[in-house]
Amino acid sequence: MSEDLHPLERFLRGGMIPHIWCEGCGNGIILNCFVRALEEIEIDVNKVVVVSGIGCIGRLSGYTNTDSYHTTHGRAIAFATGAKLANPELKVVVISGDGDLFAIGGNHFIHAARRNVDIQVICANNFNYGMTGGQYGPTTPLDAWTTTTPYGNIERPFNLVHLAAASGAVYVARWTTLHVRRLTESIKKVLQKEGFSFIEVVTPCPEIYGRRNKMATGIEMMNWFKTASEIRNYSDPADAEITPEKIVVGEFIDVEKPTYDSLLRKMINQIQEKIRGEK
């Protein structure tokens, strides 16, 4: 019966819901914001391809009723690069996790940003490897407890927005899953923007990460986001810290640069015109 359906049902893949995510997990919020963004802008959904890597959020590509592909661990951006370059009409969105995109897949991230390939990357940052039971990763805060930092984390985490900006992304933002309206607006913006865009979404993982770090429920983690978040739009992403006291969020970069795709098509057209002139 229609009243039982989710209002955004048409963007969700039949037969795949309920999702696999834990109670209190923020991945559902990210999925919701993404499909809401699709609903609220004019976009040909037939041309949207959702690509994900491995991990909890990696399952998201299965839940969207679009063309979608679930790659090997870390390779979502490289796969997306191939798909986008092969068919420039596609809108290719990568939605994956911090471990997938910045540990095993880090090299692909910085190079796709450097090239300014026209793909949009949304990263669910939950501070750990959730699906394998909570090991530390490239975004785990200093001193945090995980199953592989039983004495506290001694590795410095990446500042993802700083990394994205330094690598050349044309759009860089960070929100938490508490900022649903702003996150949706950011997603709408990148879906309509050309070039390598990056949105970091700080997301609660109470079941696997939070309960080892004195935030055992989704509510507690969301309360942390609420009290610590500070919106500082267009501030220097190098200073956009994530600490127990402060989570700097906002839009940091929004610029225009020629995309790799446009330069590539221009080169191909010029060469083909030259050949036609020779005949």
Place this chain on the structure above:
Amino acid sequence: MTQKRTVLTGRHFMQGDIACAEGAIAAGCRFFAGYPITPATEIAERMARRLPEVGGVYVQMEDELGSMAAVIGASYAGVKSMTATSGPGFSLMQENIGLAVMTEAPCVIVNVMRGGPSTGQPTKPGQQDVMQAKWGSHGDYEIIALAPSSVQEMFDLTIEAFNLSEIYRVPVIVLADEIVGHMWERVTIPPENAIKLIDRKKPQVSPEKYAPFMPSKDLVPTMAPFGAGYHFYATGLTHDETGHPQTDSAKAQQKLVQRLCDKIRKNSEKITKVSANMLEDAEVVVVAYGTTSRSAMSAVREAREKGIKAGLLRLITLWPFPDKEVSKLAKKVHAIVVPEMNYGQIVREVERVAKETPVTFMPKLGEDPHRPSEILDAIRSLS
């Protein structure tokens, strides 16, 4: 005319790697993602120059992991795509070759083999990746691998590789070696209309009825490209015909893995190709492939001149292994010689199939390929 630039019809003096690139373009390849590596770099260089001329895309990725992933992405976008590498890069590609097998992405991987393991001998020939081509990625699967032995075959078999990959929705490996890759020889490129090209089967049903992994009678599913409104999902996880993950079902795992293997196994007689040389009355037979088969051919000719009933079975398809042809031959000959530029790979397959017939193995490591005289000596000692 752009037509003229698509297929370079005519006779050329060409390098093997360049002929491979030309074969790919003639086959309709319009996407190349790769990373420079000796002795396959010339394929990338040629593709970088040629693909834009025919409206195609060359992208140099940050590594071979990304190259193989991009090739699969382009394949799913509906474009014939390839990469080229050598041993060290081939090792990195194994992860996503497995993904291409699992999600049935048609694509071609050229491995111009050099000496291994590890960095090994970059400028020296080798045939050390034969078993890796078959077993390199984890899990049970079947794959197709072709072994060119001339510059002409670098052209011809690259086209064949694309056709097979489109028919069976499987990655096809062109397993060349440094010598065929770097050698210059005469190549005849046929007119465009004389080149038979095959494209993947497209779905004949509406998007609502489309099940992306529902096999046809030949065990191969039809393939919709991204962007055509089918809204399908593909995953490296074990999946059912609809593409939905089935991570707990033994039945789904069995059904999928068996089909992925059987679509090759059950068609292996259609896929495999060998070249029979002087086998009718042969008593001692050399089984060889790639560059090694050229030395073997000389040795067999010399043996015949000396009155020895020698022959050569040249393997064009390495995987699936031509069991039937080798087994039939083994039943009627006295002895088999297998020269390879490795320490024992395809010889294991020959021994498996030859059963009672004695098999003499001639390894070759870190030198030039076998000299005909060495193979001749082996033939003589067995005749």
